[in-house]
Amino acid sequence: xxxxxxxxxxxxxxxxxxxxxxxADHAIGLRLGDSDGFxxxxxxxxxxxxxKRLEFDLGxxxxxxxxxxxxxxxxQWVQPLEGDFNWYYGFGAGLGYVSFDALxxxxxxxxxxxxxxxxxxxxxxxxxxxxxxIRPEVGLLGYSNFNNSFDFDIGLGVRYQF
Numbered sequence: 001x002x003x004x005x006x007x008x009x010x011x012x013x014x015x016x017x018x019x020x021x022x023x024a025d026h027a028i029g030l031r032l033g034d035s036d037g038f039x040x041x042x043x044x045x046x047x048x049x050x051x052k053r054l055e056f057d058l059g060x061x062x063x064x065x066x067x068x069x070x071x072x073x074x075x076q077w078v079q080p081l082e083g084d085f086n087w088y089y090g091f092g093a094g095l096g097y098v099s100f101d102a103l104x105x106x107x108x109x110x111x112x113x114x115x116x117x118x119x120x121x122x123x124x125x126x127x128x129x130x131x132x133x134i135r136p137e138v139g140l141l142g143y144s145n146f147n148n149s150f151d152f153d154i155g156l157g158v159r160y161q162f
Contacts, residue, residue, distance in 0.1 A: 024162065026046060027045040027129050027160065028043065028160055029043055030042065031043040031057055031155040032155060033153070034153055039155075041059025051077060054075060054076070055072075055073070056072070056074075066100045067098070071094055073094065075090050081120065084122055087121075088119055089117060090118075091114070098111060110142050112142060113137045113151075115135050115137045116135065118133060119133025119134065129161050131156070138150055
């Protein structure tokens with residue numbers, strides 16, 4: 001029985017190492033998009049190992065009625081799909097500062113939110129990474145003047161890998 005368990009564990013370990021794919025140690029670039037206006041973020045990714053990484057995004061959002069600056073940190077798991085395609089998922093949190101138009105309100109607010117993340121990416125043979133992801137955000141603090149404390153953020157990422 002012990003030999004069967006050992007053989008099974010060896011098989012599982014060999015299968016996971018066959019399908020493991022290294023991700024770039026670092027990637028920096030832009031993430032463009034938003035759910036209700038236009039947003040641009042400077043994006044940095046740092047690999048923790050062959051299948052996990054951290055992502056930090058600092059950006060600007062503009063929409064009808066407000067402008068916002070946001071900082072987001074995400075912990076992601078990266079899984080291979082086919083060839084140079086990967087899919088990833090994760091979670092994180094962020095904070096931001098929003099300023100409302102003079103017509104609606106002259107208030108400004110600091111806000112805190114939780115975020116999820118799921119997407120696909122393509123890594124070219126040269127150091128370019130393209131991604132498309134969805135990042136739902138749920139307001140935790142400072143959302144008293146917002147109409148909705150839920151945001152469904154969609155973004156296209158273009159990053160240089162090194």
